[in-house]
Amino acid sequence: SQTIHQWPATLVQPVGSPLSLECTVEGTSNPNLYWYRQAAGRGLQLLFYSVGIGQISSEVPQNLSASRPQDRQFILSSKKLLLSDSGFYLCAWSKNTGGEPYNEQFFGPGTRLTVL
């Protein structure tokens, strides 16, 4: 079976500090990978997605970047955090099936980031 891991679970960082959040998937190969941010009481905002190693698409202009150094590893980074970067960060994966309709996304446990 497939599992998705994220760490750390919680993080408190000062404004201006760097950030690195990691996500890994087990039990599947060549997945689509996603980073979402969720503000308190709000829906999910897609930040980045990747369809393969080294292939990153950004959905919104922001202070963050993403990388996919290995097939099942997805990293979210920032050089200098802003207060507005606080939120609940969720990594997700789906099968890379080229548009097959029934293809849900599976979410990791999330990282709660507080920028002070």
Next chain:
Amino acid sequence: GQNIDQPTEMTATEGAIVQINCTYQTSGFNGLFWYQQHAGEAPTFLSYNVLDGLEEKGRFSSFLSRSKGYSYLLLKELQMKDSASYLCAVRDRKAAGNKLTFGGGTRVLVKP
């Protein structure tokens, strides 16, 4: 782009039924998903509709009308553990990478 609307909050009594509506606008509809998210946790998949009609899974059912751009999630025999946010998400066939666009979520509070 896509526009997805769902109510912000609903309250219901244990044992009752609640219907959560979702309306969407998309030029190339290719599936609608419902997720459940308990506070502080990750969303978990509930249901999927791509054709018109009702899909039933135990106490939960989801309905889709593509011509109306409308879906609902029906929760029957409500239990306290059903208190959570319910997220509606739509996939557009033109969207690369199997991307989903999520609505803002509906927070359901189940009272005794």
